Amino acid sequence: MSYIEFNNVKKIYKMGDVKIKALAGASFTIEKGEFAVIAGPSGAGKSTILNLLGGMDTATTGEIIVDGQHVNEMDAKQLTAYRRYDIGFVFQFYNLVQNLTARENVELAAQICKDPLDIDKTLDAVGLSDRKKNFPAQLSGGEQQRVAIARALAKNPKILLCDEPTGALDYQTGKAVLKLLQDTCIKHGVTVVVITHNLALTPMGNKVIRVKNGVISDVTVNENPVPIDEIEW
């Protein structure tokens, strides 16, 4: 059994009388410690996968298993606990609390976990030793995304779920952030799932899952992922 399993997962939204199939039976697996890239054009169903895997939404049918837990069978409270203890989330727009300093944003996540990492060490690890006391508005985009990663990491999650982590960043900064994610995966053994529409990023993943029209069109396993420094786009 794989670490993460999607078995024929469907998600159908009802908008009045209209039914919209966002996911029409998706199946794939991701192994523990893998760096997985889920890629596809907008509207393909990437975000739905992210929502379901992140425990922010429930599947209409199908099975979602994470580390032996049946996520699709959880109620609202269990889902919250799942998000709390198992998932670290990195948003496209960082979603830092503006009113909290970098350190406090990390603390916000760490304080609700059972076994959080050391906040300062985590911030040091993402290279923000000098900006701990700064508010988000005083940080650049890349720095803010680093805070967001530190916030996700500090929870000591099973899965690091990243939604277009470079979407709002310029090329160089985006590269640095991806490198941080890749290093984290390799050094800490955390399972990282990156969702992106940028197909150029696919060579860096251990596994590349392509989504198209609500179904998985292709799953590629990369035996030798390319370090991010060598990828150009």
Added chain:
Amino acid sequence: MGKTVIKDTFREIKGSFGRFFAIFAIVAIGVSFFAGITASSSDMRYSSDSYYDEYNLFDLRLLSDAGFTDDDIKAIRETDGVKGVFAAHEADVLTTIGNAQVTVRVMGVPEKNRADDNEDYINRLRLKEGRLPESDGECVVRYSDFYDGKVDIGDTITLRSGDEKDISDTLKFNEYKVVGLVYTPYYASYDIGQSSTGSGKVNICIMVNDDCFAGDYYTETFVTVDGAKQLNTYKDKYFSCVDDVKVRLGNTGTKQIEARRSDIKNNIENERQAALNKVYDSVRESVREQIYSQYRAYYPGIDITSMAEPLVEPAVNQAIANLDLSEINDKFDKAENEALGSEWKWYVLDRNSHYSFRDYKSSADRMDAIAVVFPAFFILVAALVCLTTMTRMVDEQRGLIGTYKAIGYGKAAIAMKFVLYSLMASLSGGIIGCIFGLKVFPLIIYNSWNIIYYMPKIKYANHIILSIIAIASMAAVIVAATLAACMSELSEVPSTLMRPKSPKKGKKILLEHIGIIWKHLSFSGKVTARNIFRYKKRFFMTVVGIAGGCALMLAGFAIKDSVSALIQKQFVQIIKYDATISYSDESVLDTVKADDRIDDYDTIHTYLSDVGNAEVIDDEDKQQKEDITIDVVENADEFEKFILLRKRNTNVTYKLDNDGICITEQLAGTLGVRAGDTIYLSSDSGVRKPAVVSHVVEMYTNSYIFMTAGYYEKVFGEEYLPNAILVTLTQKNDDLQNEVGSDYLSMNNVKGITFCSSNIEKFNNMISSINLVTYVLILSAAALTFVVLYNLINVNVSERIREIATIKVLGFFDKEVAAYVYRENVVISIIGSLAGLILGRGLHLYIMKTIEMDNVMFGDAVRPVSYVYSFVLTMIFALFVNLVMYNRLRKVPMVESLKSVE
């Protein structure tokens, strides 16, 4: 601006109903308070004016030193501008009801033609039960709560004179059967007035057919004035209309009195002349007889007439000149002096000289004063609520504003959308608020006042102008707030607007620089502290709103406290005696001494006197007071067993001594004197002398002056003669009181017995009306708290929706999310409530000062538990709103966190 913008606005309202509702609700509450409370006083005036018109209340009341004759009445009727005339009688006499001596004012009603179109039936009676008197042995009683059940239809009232004169001098009969209970517009107030008969206060008023009165003259004449009814009796126009007739009637009076005096003088002179003529005639006869007999003796048999007759007149004149006529002249001089010696005058009085009218008017004026405070406050809160709400709305629609601008709409057209939005919210809120407020608040306030007045059901005045002012001023404030909210956005260029606004920066707050406090705050404490001070507008709005709610509530509780404290302090702590027995012969003392139902007793001399500040000589109206009860105490050491003399809010008690007087606090305030000052007062026989004020003492109802017998004798040089006994009973219960009362009243040497418990009932009545006011205030407070917090949370949630969604994604449980958002609300609520307690105390003091009445002093004590109640209730309201909004938080979708910044 085109149709599309309007369409967009309407869709906006539909789409963001919560926001629309927030403005709508605060405007509705504000306008209903503003319009409702402001309208109350004019509804009171309007209702009473209609009542006075409908029941034909007098416009002028005439009194005369010599009474009115039928000729006077005819002259009054013929005076220009006089519409109706009712010549009537009034007399104050005594009766016994239960066991109490009661002063009765007997008034006349026209014995015939009581039809509505009879303009001469003035001060018409409003029947409560039964019927009006038809035959001469019948009467109706003016209803009063206190005598409810004690005097009823079917009872017979036996009247007796209050002085040496026989009752038959005043009234043809002394027994009247009660056939009805009535209200009269003439006495709309609870108190009827002062009297020189009995205890000094009129307790009850009855009306009998006017021809039941004995006596040759009418004692008073009521007049209505042409055209006065059409005018509002509270306006100057009415008084200037009535004044013209008042002046003319004064002139009529002068003429009538001259005519009547010369009539009387002529009559007396005629009588004098007749009496003199009689004497002259007899003198003439005897002189003539004497002359004739002399001539007859000289000239017997001859007709001597021609010789004697010319001698008669000179001789008569001689004789008359020598006569002593002083006996006759003295008699007629005396008669003339008696009839005409004192100056005669007509007194023409308008409604302003009538206690009941003036009293109700001043109550309405008091409401005006209260109405000043509330609107300002509600407008402030409404402006703040609108400002925060609209600022949020404009922020959310940045992109849209940019789009409109890019398409080519001008500033005004774009602003129109927001103005239209808030205008619709405030206009609809204003209309609903007016409809609700104008009905409910005046009704509650009118009925509360009606516990001490006897007015018919409320009549609502026309409040179109007030409504327009209320709605328009609120709408103006709202629109101004809206414009203020969108001004800065409108002046930006489209490209800036279409880019997301950088979120409000987090920054260090002042508290962070105070290391000791900041370090000891928990993580969530720090977050809360930062959030509170991050949005100052919102913080201010919430604090003001909640403080207002809490203040209203505290004022409500505190008013109740003050009035109940009044009863407790006045009738338990200060007034300790149970009854006053006034007597005509001190033999009653032996009975009292032997009576084992009486615990303690002491004699005093009690009487009424006008008093005045000795420093003020020429200003007659101010710093003077009529008919103050003076209690002269024989045994100063024992006096505290009956009345406790102490300084308010302290435990300092005073003992009367021979160096000065003690005066009660409200009286001291009216006179403007303090301990050490001098006031003028009279002895029982009317000698006016200055006296030194030793102490000002606590007293809540009525005004008193206390002094020792020694000081009385020292000041007036008159002998102290006690006329009453203060007694305390062994038990405080009604049965014992009734028994003691009837026992003593049946004694010849007892003039009357008055129990203190009757006052308590009157005040208990008042409390029930104040309960109502308290509930209204608490409800308003709840509404205000609700709207302000609802709005705060609404704005907070919509503004921080991304943040909330993010922390949900981070794995915060619902309760933790709520705590994260609510913690600051709770802190702001606490700050607001604490501020409200201070504000409420001020409001309470202001209201108590405003509603203070003649002869009643309210204390300003507030029980600590009232502060606790107000605080706890405010917090409960706040928590309740949080609870209601909990669902809103739960439903915030987590996908919001994935969206781009709008």
